[in-house]
Amino acid sequence: xxxxxTQAHGHAHDDHGPARGFKRWLTTTNHKDIGTMYxxxxxxxxxxxxxxxxxxxxxxxxxxxxxxxxxxFNTMTTVHALIMVFGAVMPATVGxxxxxxxxxxxxxxxxxxxxxxxxxxxxxxxxxxxxxxxxMPGGGPAAGWTLYPPLVLQTGDxxxxxxxxxxxxxxxxxxxxxxxxxxxxxLRAPGMTLLKMPLFVWTWLITAYLLIAVMPVFxxxxxxxxxxxxxxxxxxxxxxxxxxxxxxxxxxxxGHPEVYIMIxxxxxxxxxxxxxxxRKPLFGYDAMVYATASIAFLSFIVWAHHMFTVxxxxxxxMFFMLSTMLIAVPTGVKVFNWTATMxxxxxxxxxxxxxxxxxxxxxxxxxxxxxxMAIAPVDFQYHDTYFIVAHFHYVLVPGAVFAIMxxxxxxxxxWTGHMYDxxxxxxxxxxxxxxxxxxxxxxxxxxxxxMPRRIPDYSTQFADWNxxxxxxxxxxxxxxxxxxxxxxxxxxxxxxxxxEVWDDARVHGLEWTVAxxxxxxxxxxxxxVK
Amino acid sequence: MKMxxxxxSAVPALLLGASPAMAAWSDINxxxxxxxxxxxxxGLHMLILWVCVAIAVAVFSVMIYSIATFRKSKGAVAAxxxxxxxxxxxxxxxxxxxxVAMAVPAAKTLVKIDDARGSELTIxxxxxxxxxxxxxxxxxxxxxxxxxxxxxxxxxxxSGIDPGSVEHYLLEVDNPLxxxxxxxxxxxxxxxxxxxxxxxxxxxxxxxxIPGYINEMWFRADEPGTYRGQCAELCGRDHGFMPxxxxxxxxxxxxxxxxxxxxxxxxxxxxAAQTAQSGNQIETVAALRVANAE
Numbered sequence: 058x059x060x061x062x063t064q065a066h067g068h069a070h071d072d073h074g075p076a077r078g079f080k081r082w083l084t085t086t087n088h089k090d091i092g093t094m095y096x097x098x099x100x101x102x103x104x105x106x107x108x109x110x111x112x113x114x115x116x117x118x119x120x121x122x123x124x125x126x127x128x129x130f131n132t133m134t135t136v137h138a139l140i141m142v143f144g145a146v147m148p149a150t151v152g153x154x155x156x157x158x159x160x161x162x163x164x165x166x167x168x169x170x171x172x173x174x175x176x177x178x179x180x181x182x183x184x185x186x187x188x189x190x191x192x193m194p195g196g197g198p199a200a201g202w203t204l205y206p207p208l209v210l211q212t213g214d215x216x217x218x219x220x221x222x223x224x225x226x227x228x229x230x231x232x233x234x235x236x237x238x239x240x241x242x243x244l245r246a247p248g249m250t251l252l253k254m255p256l257f258v259w260t261w262l263i264t265a266y267l268l269i270a271v272m273p274v275f276x277x278x279x280x281x282x283x284x285x286x287x288x289x290x291x292x293x294x295x296x297x298x299x300x301x302x303x304x305x306x307x308x309x310x311x312g313h314p315e316v317y318i319m320i321x322x323x324x325x326x327x328x329x330x331x332x333x334x335x336r337k338p339l340f341g342y343d344a345m346v347y348a349t350a351s352i353a354f355l356s357f358i359v360w361a362h363h364m365f366t367v368x369x370x371x372x373x374x375m376f377f378m379l380s381t382m383l384i385a386v387p388t389g390v391k392v393f394n395w396t397a398t399m400x401x402x403x404x405x406x407x408x409x410x411x412x413x414x415x416x417x418x419x420x421x422x423x424x425x426x427x428x429x430m431a432i433a434p435v436d437f438q439y440h441d442t443y444f445i446v447a448h449f450h451y452v453l454v455p456g457a458v459f460a461i462m463x464x465x466x467x468x469x470x471x472w473t474g475h476m477y478d479x480x481x482x483x484x485x486x487x488x489x490x491x492x493x494x495x496x497x498x499x500x501x502x503x504x505x506x507x508m509p510r511r512i513p514d515y516s517t518q519f520a521d522w523n524x525x526x527x528x529x530x531x532x533x534x535x536x537x538x539x540x541x542x543x544x545x546x547x548x549x550x551x552x553x554x555x556x557e558v559w560d561d562a563r564v565h566g567l568e569w570t571v572a573x574x575x576x577x578x579x580x581x582x583x584x585x586v587k
Numbered sequence: 588m589k590m591x592x593x594x595x596s597a598v599p600a601l602l603l604g605a606s607p608a609m610a611a612w613s614d615i616n617x618x619x620x621x622x623x624x625x626x627x628x629x630g631l632h633m634l635i636l637w638v639c640v641a642i643a644v645a646v647f648s649v650m651i652y653s654i655a656t657f658r659k660s661k662g663a664v665a666a667x668x669x670x671x672x673x674x675x676x677x678x679x680x681x682x683x684x685x686x687v688a689m690a691v692p693a694a695k696t697l698v699k700i701d702d703a704r705g706s707e708l709t710i711x712x713x714x715x716x717x718x719x720x721x722x723x724x725x726x727x728x729x730x731x732x733x734x735x736x737x738x739x740x741x742x743x744x745x746s747g748i749d750p751g752s753v754e755h756y757l758l759e760v761d762n763p764l765x766x767x768x769x770x771x772x773x774x775x776x777x778x779x780x781x782x783x784x785x786x787x788x789x790x791x792x793x794x795x796x797i798p799g800y801i802n803e804m805w806f807r808a809d810e811p812g813t814y815r816g817q818c819a820e821l822c823g824r825d826h827g828f829m830p831x832x833x834x835x836x837x838x839x840x841x842x843x844x845x846x847x848x849x850x851x852x853x854x855x856x857x858x859a860a861q862t863a864q865s866g867n868q869i870e871t872v873a874a875l876r877v878a879n880a881e
Contacts, residue, residue, distance in 0.1 A: 120750035120757075122742055128824040201821045207798060208781040208823055295799020301782060302797060336659070338669040366784060366819075367795045368802035371701040375694060382686045386679060392646065393678045399653040403665040417650060425639040432689065434696040435632045437792050438617055441784060441819040502615035507788040509819045512827030514742055516757045517750055518614065 075577060083178075086170035087577065088155050091177050093472070095152030096465070098180065100541065102144030103458075105188075107534050109137035114496075114530035117523050122514050130513035131199035136191065138202035139219075142319065143226045144184050146453065149461045150322035151233050154261045157468060158237060160568035160575060161255045163246030163584045168239040176232035183225035190218035201511060203312070204279065206293040206304050210286050217287070220279045227272040234268035237261055246567070248586035252346065255566050256339065259346050260325030263353045267314045267321075270357075275311035278304060302367050309360035317356045320452060321349060323420075323460030324391060327413045330467050331395050333565045334410035335402030341394040348387035348394075355384050365436045374433045381431035385424070392421055407559070408482040412463030415455055415490045423451030426501065441511075444504025450497045455490070462489075462540065469544065470558045474574030475551030481543050488536035495529030618788050621810045621835070625791025627696045635689060642685075700792070703805040706773035708766065714776075714783030714796035714818065717825035721764045724775075728848045734828045735759035742828060758815040763832040767841035768811050776802040784820035787833055793819050808835040 075081045075090065082094060112133045116124045125133070155173065159166055167173045191197035195213015198204070209216070241262050245254070254262075281292040281304070291297025293304045332339045339345065361369060361377040369377075395417055404410070426448040430436045439445060470476050499522035504510075508519045515523065554573045562569035567586075571579045619629045657663045713720040715731075722729035734742075738757050741748035750756040766772050776785050778796035786793030790806040793816075808814070816831040836844060 121746070121748075122744045126744060126824075127827065131821070131824065131826070199823075205782060205821075208821065211781070211823065295797075301799065335657075336665040337667070340668075341670045341675055344670070344675055366793055367797065368800060371698065374697055374701075378693065378697070379690060382690060385686060386682050389682045390675070390679055394675075396646065396650050396653065397671070397674070399650070399657065401663075401666040401668075402653070402657050403659040403663045404654065404657050405659045414650075414654065418647065421643070421646065425643060428639060429632070429635050432631055432635055432693045434628050434693055434700055435635065437700070437794075438628055438632070438788065440793060441786075505617045506614050507618070507816070509786070509817050509827075511821045512817070514750075514757060514827050516755070522615075 084174070086166075086174050088159050088167045088170070088173065089472075089575065089577065091167075091173050092152045092154075092156030094177050095148045095155055095180075098177075099145050099147075099149035099152060100544075102140050102148070102184065104537065104541070106137050106140035106145055107537060109133045109140070111530060111534050113137065114527040116513055117515070118527040119524060120515055120517050120520050125513070127513045128196055128199055131201075131511065132191065132197040134511055135198045135201055136187065139187060139198070139222075140184070141453075142202065142315070143223070144180075144187075146319045146457050146461070147230065148180060150261075150264075150319070150457075151230075153257075153322065153326065153461070153464050153468070154233075154237055156472065157568060158240060158258055158261060159244070160471075160571065160579060161258050161566050162241065162244060162249055163567050163580050163586065164240060164244035165578065165580050165583075167236050168244055169236045172232050173236055176229045176236070179225050179229040179232070183222045183229065186218045186225065187222035190215035190222070193218060203305075203308055204282065205308075206282060206285065206301050209282060210293075217283065220283050223279050224276055227276045230268050231272050234265035234272075237265040238269075241265075246580070246583045246586050252343065253586060255325075256328035256342070256345055256349075257322070257325035260321040260328070260349050263349050264318050264321045267318050267353055267356065271311040271314045271318075274307060275315075278307040278311065281307075302364075305364050305367060306361065309363045310357075312363065313360040314353075314356040316449075316452070317352060319457045320420075321353070323416070323457040324349065326460045326464040326467070327395065327416050329566065330409050330413040330463050331398050331417075333467075333559050333562055334407060334413075335399050335404050336561065337398060337402040339394070340397035340400075341390075344390055345394055348390045351387040352384060355380065355387070359384065362431060362433075362436070365433050366440050378431060378433040382428065385428050385431075388424055392417065392424070405560075407466075408477070408479065408486055409463045409467035411483070411486045411490075412459045412466065415486070416459045416463065419451055419455030419459070419490075419493070423448055423456055426451065439504065441509055442504035443500045443508045443510055446510045447497050447500035447504060450500070454497065455493050459489070459493075465544070468568070469547055470554040471568060471571075471573050471575055473548050473551070474553060474572075475547050476554050476558075477543050477547040477551065481539060481546075485536060485539045485543060488539065489533060492529045492532035492536060496526055496533050497529070499523075499525045499529075620789040620791050621808050621812070621814070622790050622806045623809075624696070624700055624806065625789060627699070628791045631693055631696060634692070638685060638689065700804075703773050703803050705771060706805055707770040709773045709775060710764065710766070711775045711777070711801075712764075712785050712796065714778035714780075714785065714822065714829075716780050716823050717818070717829040719760075719764075719783075719785070719829065719831060720779075721762075723845065723848075726845060726849065728845065728852060730762050730848075732760045732762045732764065732832070734830060735761055739828070755815065757828065758817070758830045758832065760830055760832045763813070763834045765834045765836060765841060765844050766808065767838045768808060768835050770838070771805055771807045773803065773805045776804065781822050782820050783818050783822045783829070785816075785831060786819040787814050787816035787831055789814040789816075790833075795820055808833075811835045811837055 085091060116130055193214035195215065197215045198212055198219040200209035200212060241258060284290040285292055285294060291299040293299050293301050295301060328339055328345060359377060359381045361373060362381040365374060430439045466477060466482060503519055503522050508515055556572050557563050557569050558573060567584060617629055617632050619626055709724050711722040711724050718731050718733040720729065720731050737753050738759055740746060741750050741753045741756060776794050776796045777800060778798045783796040784793050785796055792804050792806065794802045794804045812835055814833045818826055818829045
C-alpha cells in the first residue's frame with residue numbers, strides 16, 4: 058500500500074514539476090535547480106572574467122601603452138583573478154556538486170536545501186558588490202587578488218565593497234561546504250560505504266573540509282584590512298608596530314589550500330570520466346582517495362612557498378621548500394593511476410574524454426613547473442615573473458577549467474536528456490586545446506627571460522612572445538562563445554539519450570541509473586548499493 | 588593606427604617563425620648571469636628542467652601509447668584489473684628518490700645564498716612609489732634612480748612614440764647604481780610606502796622591499812657591464828615603470844666614481860641629504876623591527 062502511494066507521489070512530482078517563472082529560481086530548494094543556477098552563474102562570470110583577461114592581453118599585445126591607464130590595467134588583473142577564482146571556478150564545482158552528489162550517492166536532495174538556496178543567492182550579492190566596486194571613486198580594487206597591504210590600503214571607496222564581497226562569497230562557500238559534508242555523511246544510499254563512494258564525491262568531501270578550515274582565515278585577514286583602513290588599527294602597518302608580512306602568511310595559509318579547493322573537484326571529475334571512456338574500473342581507487350587526502354593535508358604546511366622572497370629565515374625557506382616538493386608524490390600517484398586506468402582499456406574519444414585527456418597532459422605540465430618553483434633558490438628568479446603566471450594558468454585553465462568543461466559535457470545529456478552537438482563540441486575542444494597552449498606556453502619563456510608579472514607595458518625584447526600569447530588569448534576567448542552555444546543548443550533540443558548515455562555507464566555510477574533527463578525528484582526511495 | 592598597422596605586419600612573420608629574435612635561446616630561458624650564485628641557480632634550473640623533461644617524456648609516452656593502441660575503434664577489449672600493488676609502490680618510491688636527489692643541491696645553494704658575511708660594500712636600497720633610492724651607507728653617498736625620460740615619454744598612453752625607437756625602453760634610469768667588479772656587495776633592502784621587490788636577473792636574486800623590514804641579500808658581479816632588472820612586486824599604478832639598472836665597474840673606476848659623487852655632494856648641500864634626514868624616523872622603526880626579530 059505504502060509503496061503504491063510513494064510511486065503515485067513520485068509521478069505527480071514528475072508531471073507538474075516546479076513552479077514557473079522567476080519565483081521558481083528565487084525560492085527553489087531543489088538541488089538540480091540550484092546546481093543549474095550555480096553553473097549558469099559561473100559561466101556568466103567566466104565570460105566576464107575572460108573579457109577582463111582580454112583587456113589585459115590587448116594592452117600587452119605590443120609594447121607601449123595603447124588602450125588603458127596603468128591603474129585600470131591593475132584593476133583588470135585584480136578583478137579578473139577574483140572573478141575567475143571565486144566567481145567562475147569555485148561556483149562551477151559547487152554547481153556540479155549540487156547536481157551530481159545526490160545523484161551519485163542515491164540521495165533525494167541535498168541535506169540542507171534552504172541553506173543551499175541561501176548560499177547561492179549570497180554569491181549573487183557578493184559579485185554584485187564586487188562589480189559595483191569597479192565604479193567607485195578612485196577606481197576598482199587594483200592591488201592584485203592577493204590584496205597585499207600596504208598597497209591595498211591605498212584603494213579608494215572600492216575597498217569596503219571588495220571586502221564585503223569576499224565576506225559574502227566566503228559565507229556562501231562555508232554554507233555550501235557544510236551542506237556537502239552533511240549530505241555525504243548522512244544521505245548515502247544503504248550499502249554505499251565511504252570507500253565505495255565515487256571519486257568525485259570523495260574529492261568534494263575533502264574539498265569541503267578545506268573550505269571550512271580556510272575561508273574563515275581569509276575572512277579574518279580581510280577584516281583586519283578593513284579595521285586597519287577605517288578604524289585606526291595597525292595589524293599590518295609597520296609604523297604602528299604591525300607587520301605587512303603577517304598578512305601574507307595569513308593570506309597564503311588560506312591561499313594555498315584554496316588552489317586545492319579549485320583543483321581537487323577537478324581531479325574527481327577526471328577520475329569519473331577516464332574510467333567510463335576506458336571501459337575499465339578506475340586504477341588504484343584506494344590510492345586515489347589517500348593521495349587526495351595527503352594533498353589536502355600537505356596544503357596546510359606549504360603556504361610560505363608563495364613568499365620565498367619576503368626574507369624568511371633559512372630554516373623557514375628550507376622547510377617550505379621540502380614540504381612543497383613532497384606534494385609531487387601524491388600528485389604523481391594520481392597522474393600514474395589515471396594513465397594506468399587507460400592502460401589496456403578500450404578507449405573512445407567523446408568530447409568529455411578529450412577534455413579529460415587534455416587535462417591529463419596539460420595539468421601535468423603545470424605540475425612540472427610547480428615542482429621547479431618549489432626549489433627555493435631557483436624560485437628567487439621565477440618569483441613574480443610570467444613563469445608563475447604560466448604555471449598557475451596551466452593548472453587552472455587546462456587544469457581546473459578543462460575538467461569542469463569535461464564534467465559539463467559528461468553530464469549535460471543527463472541534465473537535459475539530449476546529446477550535445479558532437480561536431481561543434483569537438484571544434485570547441487580542439488580550438489580550446491590549441492589556443493590555450495598558444496596563450497600560456499610562451500608565458501614560460503617570457504618569465505624566464507625576465508618579464509615581471511602584473512606590468513602593463515614591457516621592454517621591447519618581450520614583444521614577440523607577448524604578441525603570440527595575446528593571439529592565443531583572443532582565439533581561446535572566442536572559442537568559449539562556441540561552448541555557450543553548444544550548451545544552449547543542447548538545452549533546447551537534440552538527439553534523445555538513454556538513461557545510461559554512455560556505453561555501460563551504469564557500472565560507473567548511480568547517476569546513470571535514473572532517467573535522462575533526470576526527473577525533478579530522484580531517489581525518493583534509496584537505491585541499494587551492493 | 589600606425590601601431591595597429593605595425594602589429595598586423597608583424598603577425599605573418601611570427602606565424603612563420605621568421606623573427607630572428609625568436610631563435611635566441613636567451614630569449615626563452617633563464618639567464619646564466621654574472622655571479623657565482625646566478626650560475627649555480629641556472630645550473631639548478633637546468634637540472635630540474637631536464638629531470639622534468641625526462642619524466643614528461645616517459646609519462647607522456649605511456650599516455651600516447653595507450654591512446655594510440657587501446658582504442659575501441661581498433662577492437663580493443665578492456666582488461667578488468669583495478670590495482671597492482673607492486674606498480675603503485677614503485678611509482679611512489681621513485682619520485683621520492685628523485686626529490687631527495689634534487690633537494691640536496693638545492694639546499695646547499697640555499698645555504699650559500701643566505702650567507703652574506705664578509706661583504707666589502709654595503710648599499711641600502713629603498714623602494715618608493717615609483718623609484719629607487721640607493722645609499723652607500725659607509726660613504727655618505729645617496730641618490731634616487733627613476734625611469735629615464737625618453738622611456739617615460741614613450742610610455743604615456745597614445746604617446747605616438749614607437750617604443751622600438753627608444754634605447755632600452757623601460758629598462759633605463761637617470762642614475763644607475765654603480766658597484767665594483769669582483770667585490771661582495773651586501774644589499775639592505777627596505778621600502779618607504781608599499782612593498783616593492785628589487786631584482787636584477789643577471790645577479791640571480793630578487794628580494795622584497797618591505798616597509799618596516801630590512802632584508803638582506805648579496806652578490807659579487809664578475810664581469811663589468813650594465814645589468815638591468817625591474818621592480819618585481821606589484822606596487823601600484825606605475826609598478827611597471829621603476830626599473831633597476833646596475834653598472835659594474837672595475838675597482839679603480841668605481842673608486843673614482845665614488846669620489847666624484849662625494850665631492851659633488853659636499854659642494855652643494857644636496858636635496859637628497861635632506862630627504863635622508865626626514866627618512867630617519869622610519870629607519871628607526873625598521874631598525875627596531877630587525878632588532879626584535881633577532
